[in-house]
Amino acid sequence: MTNAITTTARPAIERRQLNLQQQRVRAAFWFLAPMLVMLFLVAAWPLFRSIYFSFTNVTLNNLYAGEWIGFDNYLSWRTLSSGRTIWRGTLVDPAWWNAVWNTVRFSLVSVTIETILGLLVALVLNAEFKGRGLVRAAILIPWAIPTIVSAKMWSWMLNDQFGIINDMLLNLGLIDHKIAWTASVETAMVAVLIVDIWKTTPFMALLCLAGLQMIPRDIYEAAKVDGVHPLRVFFNVTLPLVRPALMVAVIFRMLDALRIFDLIYVLTPNSKATKTMSIISRENLIEFDKFAYGSAQSTLLFAIIAVFVAAYMWLGKLDLSGEGR
Amino acid sequence: MKAHLTNHAIRSAVFAALATVSFGAMAAAAELHYVLGTVGNDVENFRKLVKPWEATTGNTVKLVPMPASTSDQFGQYRLWLAAGNKDIDLYQTDVIWAPQLAEQLVDLSEAAIDLVPQHLPAVIQSQTVNGKLVALPLFTDAPALYYRKDLLDKHGVAVPKTWEELTQTARKIQDAERADGKKDFWGFVWQGNAYEGLTCNALEWVKSFGGGQIVEPDGTISVNNEKAAAALDLAKSWIGTISPEGVLAYQEEEARGVWQTGNAVFMRNWPYAYSLGNSADSAVEGRFDVAPLPSGSENGSSAATLGGWNVGVSKYSEHREEAISLALFLAGPEVQKQRAILASSLPTIISLYDDPDIAAAQPIIPRWKEVLLNAVPRPSASAKVKYNELSSKFWSAVHETLSGNGSAAENLEVLELDLEDLKGGDW
Numbered sequence: 209m210t211n212a213i214t215t216t217a218r219p220a221i222e223r224r225q226l227n228l229q230q231q232r233v234r235a236a237f238w239f240l241a242p243m244l245v246m247l248f249l250v251a252a253w254p255l256f257r258s259i260y261f262s263f264t265n266v267t268l269n270n271l272y273a274g275e276w277i278g279f280d281n282y283l284s285w286r287t288l289s290s291g292r293t294i295w296r297g298t299l300v301d302p303a304w305w306n307a308v309w310n311t312v313r314f315s316l317v318s319v320t321i322e323t324i325l326g327l328l329v330a331l332v333l334n335a336e337f338k339g340r341g342l343v344r345a346a347i348l349i350p351w352a353i354p355t356i357v358s359a360k361m362w363s364w365m366l367n368d369q370f371g372i373i374n375d376m377l378l379n380l381g382l383i384d385h386k387i388a389w390t391a392s393v394e395t396a397m398v399a400v401l402i403v404d405i406w407k408t409t410p411f412m413a414l415l416c417l418a419g420l421q422m423i424p425r426d427i428y429e430a431a432k433v434d435g436v437h438p439l440r441v442f443f444n445v446t447l448p449l450v451r452p453a454l455m456v457a458v459i460f461r462m463l464d465a466l467r468i469f470d471l472i473y474v475l476t477p478n479s480k481a482t483k484t485m486s487i488i489s490r491e492n493l494i495e496f497d498k499f500a501y502g503s504a505q506s507t508l509l510f511a512i513i514a515v516f517v518a519a520y521m522w523l524g525k526l527d528l529s530g531e532g533r
Numbered sequence: 534m535k536a537h538l539t540n541h542a543i544r545s546a547v548f549a550a551l552a553t554v555s556f557g558a559m560a561a562a563a564e565l566h567y568v569l570g571t572v573g574n575d576v577e578n579f580r581k582l583v584k585p586w587e588a589t590t591g592n593t594v595k596l597v598p599m600p601a602s603t604s605d606q607f608g609q610y611r612l613w614l615a616a617g618n619k620d621i622d623l624y625q626t627d628v629i630w631a632p633q634l635a636e637q638l639v640d641l642s643e644a645a646i647d648l649v650p651q652h653l654p655a656v657i658q659s660q661t662v663n664g665k666l667v668a669l670p671l672f673t674d675a676p677a678l679y680y681r682k683d684l685l686d687k688h689g690v691a692v693p694k695t696w697e698e699l700t701q702t703a704r705k706i707q708d709a710e711r712a713d714g715k716k717d718f719w720g721f722v723w724q725g726n727a728y729e730g731l732t733c734n735a736l737e738w739v740k741s742f743g744g745g746q747i748v749e750p751d752g753t754i755s756v757n758n759e760k761a762a763a764a765l766d767l768a769k770s771w772i773g774t775i776s777p778e779g780v781l782a783y784q785e786e787e788a789r790g791v792w793q794t795g796n797a798v799f800m801r802n803w804p805y806a807y808s809l810g811n812s813a814d815s816a817v818e819g820r821f822d823v824a825p826l827p828s829g830s831e832n833g834s835s836a837a838t839l840g841g842w843n844v845g846v847s848k849y850s851e852h853r854e855e856a857i858s859l860a861l862f863l864a865g866p867e868v869q870k871q872r873a874i875l876a877s878s879l880p881t882i883i884s885l886y887d888d889p890d891i892a893a894a895q896p897i898i899p900r901w902k903e904v905l906l907n908a909v910p911r912p913s914a915s916a917k918v919k920y921n922e923l924s925s926k927f928w929s930a931v932h933e934t935l936s937g938n939g940s941a942a943e944n945l946e947v948l949e950l951d952l953e954d955l956k957g958g959d960w
Binding site: 267268269270271367368369370386387388390391392393476477478479480490491494495496497498 | 604607608611612615633636637717725726727728777778779780781782783787790791794796918919921922925928929932933936938
């Protein structure tokens with residue numbers, strides 16, 4: 209017995225070292241497991257399920273009675289006896305492409321304006337002044353209000369007859385008649401953009417501010433000593449140094465903007481000018497008896513967002529892993 | 534042997550009695566959840582209406598209020614029912630939903646066998662799907678033309694009989710009132726938002742012009758015709774002239790907002806606006822009256838879209854007995870009478886139209902019988918589960934026309950094609 213222990217003593221030490229390494233891995237796994245399970249349940253499973261639904265003809269009356277129909281929800285064609293070919297499916301649905309175009313337009317415009325405004329606000333907040341803490345907290349209020357609440361609030365403010373916006377603009381003499389903001393096709397998108405920009409600029413400002421505060425103060429001091437014009441300082445020092453933070457902020461907002469739903473659902477739910485991908489897929493999923501068709505649209509929405517992110521990261525040479533640049 | 538039998542009979546009778554008592558005791562603990570979309574003061578009224586039932590049965594009813602838009606409600610109910618939600622026992626359902634929710638609501642035809650003959654047959658029929666009574670009618674709804682009698686008298690004009698007359702009268706009064714300094718005064722407010730309400734409004738114009746009812750009861754698509762186009766063209770001419778441009782985003786409450794603050798001569802709305810318009814804080818209290826909606830031509834008939842709300846019991850409810858009992862109570866004469874008095878809701882029980890108490894409290898209700906006679910159903914029975922999509926296509930085409938994107942004739946032509954695609958082989 210004692211013999212056996214001595215002969216195995218050396219490998220045992222090695223094994224113990226290995227075990228330490230393995231133990232760490234195992235511990236890490238157990239610490240991560242709850243999150244992995246949660247992620248699987250709330251993200252992966254619904255995603256796979258809705259992708260699966262998009263290949264069936266399931267309806268909301270019975271979610272378990274669908275049959276596999278392949279790509280018919282995306283694209284299918286039949287040749288009529290007259291020789292004419294009829295195309296069907298989301299990919300040839302003008303309503304879908306209208307929604308895609310609306311979403312992309314909305315995302316590009318809103319994110320661009322929010323980034324510029326957010327950076328401006330961040331620059332102001334980065335300066336030293338009295339009561340800065342209070343202003344920083346106050347500016348976050350629009351972001352802190354739940355979207356449904358702020359959308360409803362704005363929908364009353366934008367109301368053409370008793371809305372305060374029209375009243376103010378009229379009293380200031382900026383308009384000569386009341387504008388039907390959410391009703392008219394021309395202004396519906398503008399109304400949605402106004403509310404979205406009001407709401408999410410603080411978020412951009414906060415992310416930009418975090419980036420600005422990473423910039424060492426001595427660079428500015430050096431620039432000051434050299435007498436560099438402040439505008440040049442901004443473009444040659446601030447902007448390049450804040451760029452990584454800005455890029456991350458923009459991609460966050462882009463992802464958010466591409467799946468815009470709640471704001472439009474409250475403000476202008478059925479207006480063709482503001483129908484986005486999320487709105488139209490919900491309409492098919494729930495309102496109309498086309499659950500599978502709606503699933504196909506939400507799968508496409510997922511794919512489009514994925515393509516956007518990939519393209520953005522590739523073009524911007526953005527590194528989201530955090531391991532150096 | 535005989536003695537034994539009687540003994541047995543007595544024993545089972547006692548058992549049955551005991552069972553009933555204990556069942557009753559069990560039922561006393563039940564808390565039912567009732568969901569409805571709320572407009573005006575529905576919540577307060579509902580509490581008053583269910584109180585007697587709660588007192589006699591010992592059950593409690595919890596109200597789950599939903600947004601006013603029927604499309605929002607429908608979406609939520611659809612999801613809850615698809616998930617087999619046990620939390621909601623009773624659903625207050627729109628008249629058009631019966632074919633779409635039929636599979637998930639309990640058949641009430643047995644339970645309501647005594648109550649059914651008292652109701653308007655058309656309404657019961659709208660809630661019957663393949664012989665199954667899906668929901669019990671609570672009240673029916675048919676819109677009317679609200680008009681300011683003080684202003685009509687002031688300017689010496691009669692209540693318009695046709696849409697053309699309405700256009701002229703509204704214009705005249707609007708111009709005169711604006712000249713008097715009321716800058717925000719409008720002629721006619723209605724529901725022009727792209728939603729189910731616009732389908733109702735537009736169906737009335739089209740039908741009263743003799744343009745059919747979108748899809749006829751036999752399933753043929755009739756919407757693409759000259760009369761329908763003429764009706765939509767007239768409505769288009771109202772935008773920005775007698776109706777604010779914002780009417781294209783109005784639902785019921787926005788229209789009532791303009792009207793009840795005294796800023797419009799005419800309004801198209803449902804009966805609920807009558808008692809609210811006469812409430813103490815209303816600017817038009819006692820200064821308005823209602824008439825059937827105008828007709829398309831001099832000797833044409835008027836049309837009012839049949840609305841109305843019903844109560845259905847969820848198949849997944851864990852308190853089915855109690856829920857059915859509540860549904861029967863709410864659809865019964867007692868509550869319908871109360872509801873008529875409280876909220877000027879139109880009863881579906883025919884005899885209530887001759888009820889002296891109702892006539893005294895809401896003199897309008899007996900007169901609404903006339904409106905109901907001209908009520909036109911939406912094509913939900915013919916389009917079945919495809920109704921929502923049909924309605925959405927219809928209101929989109931109308932909304933496009935009203936917003937000036939394409940003429941009525943062009944849009945109706947495309948709509949016809951879309952509806953044929955939607956119909957496929959059959960509805």
